[in-house]
Amino acid sequence: MRVKEGTKEKDILEAAIKVFAQHSYHGAKMSKIAELANVSIGTLYLYYVNKEDLLVKVFENLWKKLYVEIESLAMREDLGVTEKLDYLIDLFFDIFSNNPDLATVFVNEQHHVMRNAEVDVMYYHDFMAKAELIIIEGIKNKSINPNLNVKVLRFFILGGIKLLLDIWAKEPKLVPLSAIRINVKTVIKKGILN
Amino acid sequence: MRVKEGTKEKDILEAAIKVFAQHSYHGAKMSKIAELANVSIGTLYLYYVNKEDLLVKVFENLWKKLYVEIESLAMREDLGVTEKLDYLIDLFFDIFSNNPDLATVFVNEQHHVMRNAEVDVMYYHDFMAKAELIIIEGIKNKSINPNLNVKVLRFFILGGIKLLLDIWAKEPKLVPLSAIRINVKTVIKKGILN
DNA sequence: AAAATTTATGAATCATTATTCAAATATAAT
DNA sequence: ATTATATTTGAATAATGATTCATAAATTTT
Numbered sequence: 292m293r294v295k296e297g298t299k300e301k302d303i304l305e306a307a308i309k310v311f312a313q314h315s316y317h318g319a320k321m322s323k324i325a326e327l328a329n330v331s332i333g334t335l336y337l338y339y340v341n342k343e344d345l346l347v348k349v350f351e352n353l354w355k356k357l358y359v360e361i362e363s364l365a366m367r368e369d370l371g372v373t374e375k376l377d378y379l380i381d382l383f384f385d386i387f388s389n390n391p392d393l394a395t396v397f398v399n400e401q402h403h404v405m406r407n408a409e410v411d412v413m414y415y416h417d418f419m420a421k422a423e424l425i426i427i428e429g430i431k432n433k434s435i436n437p438n439l440n441v442k443v444l445r446f447f448i449l450g451g452i453k454l455l456l457d458i459w460a461k462e463p464k465l466v467p468l469s470a471i472r473i474n475v476k477t478v479i480k481k482g483i484l485n
Numbered sequence: 486m487r488v489k490e491g492t493k494e495k496d497i498l499e500a501a502i503k504v505f506a507q508h509s510y511h512g513a514k515m516s517k518i519a520e521l522a523n524v525s526i527g528t529l530y531l532y533y534v535n536k537e538d539l540l541v542k543v544f545e546n547l548w549k550k551l552y553v554e555i556e557s558l559a560m561r562e563d564l565g566v567t568e569k570l571d572y573l574i575d576l577f578f579d580i581f582s583n584n585p586d587l588a589t590v591f592v593n594e595q596h597h598v599m600r601n602a603e604v605d606v607m608y609y610h611d612f613m614a615k616a617e618l619i620i621i622e623g624i625k626n627k628s629i630n631p632n633l634n635v636k637v638l639r640f641f642i643l644g645g646i647k648l649l650l651d652i653w654a655k656e657p658k659l660v661p662l663s664a665i666r667i668n669v670k671t672v673i674k675k676g677i678l679n
Numbered sequence: 680a681a682a683a684t685t686t687a688t689g690a691a692t693c694a695t696t697a698t699t700c701a702a703a704t705a706t707a708a709t
Numbered sequence: 710a711t712t713a714t715a716t717t718t719g720a721a722t723a724a725t726g727a728t729t730c731a732t733a734a735a736t737t738t739t
Contacts, residue, residue: 295716315600317511321697331718333699342697399596402651406509436671442660443649443668450648451641457596458640466636474637477630482676493687515727525688527729536727 300338302328304352307345312392312460316346316403349396350404354414356386361421372429373484377476379422383452384472391460398457419445429484436485444483451475494532496522498546501539506586506654510540510597543590544598548608550580555615566623567678571670573616577646578666585654592651613639623678630679638677645669 306327310319321342325332339345360382364375387394422445429435455471500521504513515536519526533539554576558569581588616639623629649665 299717315596320695325719332697333718334716336698337716402509402593436675439671440660440664440668442652443665444672446648446652446660447645447669447672450651451645454640454644454647455637457644458636466634466640470634471637474634475641477633478638478641478672478676481630482672514725519689526727527688528686530728531686 299328299330299334303330303335303338304345304348308349308390308392308396311346311349311400312395316342316400346396346400347404349393350401351414353386353393353397354418357382358414358418358421361418361425365421365425372425372432372434373480375425376429376479379425380452380472380476380479383456384468387456387460388468391463394456394460398453398460434485435483439483448475448479493522493524493528497524497529497532498539498542502543502584502586502590505540505543505594506589510536510594540590540594541598543587544595545608547580547587547591548612551576552608552612552615555612555619559615559619566619566626566628567674569619570623570673573619574646574666574670574673577650578662581650581654582662585657588650588654592647592654628679629677633677642669642673 303324306324307319309327310324314320314323319342321335322332324345325335328335335345339348361379364370364378364382367375370378387397423441426435426441426444430437430439430441452475455466455475459466459468459471497518500518501513503521504518508514508517513536515526515529518539519529522529529539533542555573558564558572558576561569564572581591617635620629620635620638624631624633624635646669649660649669653660653662653665
């Protein structure tokens, strides 16, 4: 029997990220993805069910990676809430810092994935729950201002980081990632910690 | 000569906002917009060049409204930077509070509009410039922490507010707008003011 | 009340692309 | 070397929905 050659599955997903980032989900042509991945159009459908599946897989990989990290972070008893928030912010920036296209897709296409209730967003919700736990822990031990609403905080920080990632991915020179990282940490520490 | 009947131009735009919010730009069908606006498909093209134009007009109206408000706010010499930031946040929430669909479109479709460099985004840039001026003013008179980067701050706050608006528009009960408003103000005051 | 002009209609057109699948190809097993 | 099986291809298909435009309707002007 014939054997699969190369790393087509991975090549295709990476090509998809590039094309989704550049043209947005609906503007992304399967033919372009095939071209960038150096495979034929038919091959795309050998490895992925359809275009939607391609986008879903991008997010699945991403949230899974984020979840695995936050899970081990949440468990650590040697770290205070302040340090955990610090690590959390680093986590985001580290994942995207060498892949601006992924950042662009993450920011702009999530609502496509979320729109379909069928799609498995397990890791996303798991991640969010863990993040909330950390904030709740901080409120309990009084290191976070208890007057603040947990959900509001969570989304405010995530939203702020998302837009900054988007801007950075478009023009890395305009606002360097290092500046973003430091500033976000400062605002969060002063803004939400007691 | 025959005279235009009713308020078709406005009806169409409002229908478009509803359909864009529910189905996202590419999922929005012109036929559905026509149906909601109680006009024929052909009539859409009497008032707007095409689908893209419909989306652009939504944003033009919005940014113009925001710009007019921030312009008069920036001029006021009786207000300190703290109060101005306060008004600014209120401005966003007031505009969207009785139109969650508009909030959804604002959050999710801006990148479509921005993608096309041709499109007139004058008011958007003007708004951003004014917002930056207010922050710079705050840094000058030492009411804002001078270690913070102006652009980063601007986008962080805007991004945080955007995602919160999106969440709220989807499920107003989950996170009430009043809670969002108060929390955002608290974080910003503690986080960026000296 | 007929002509002129503007506004409104929606079936037909047209372009675009995701997806399919019959054929070709490459490798392994016999 | 031949057969069997898995992989790859890309032209053809099929569905979708934005846009057009010939026709009709409403109002005003003469």
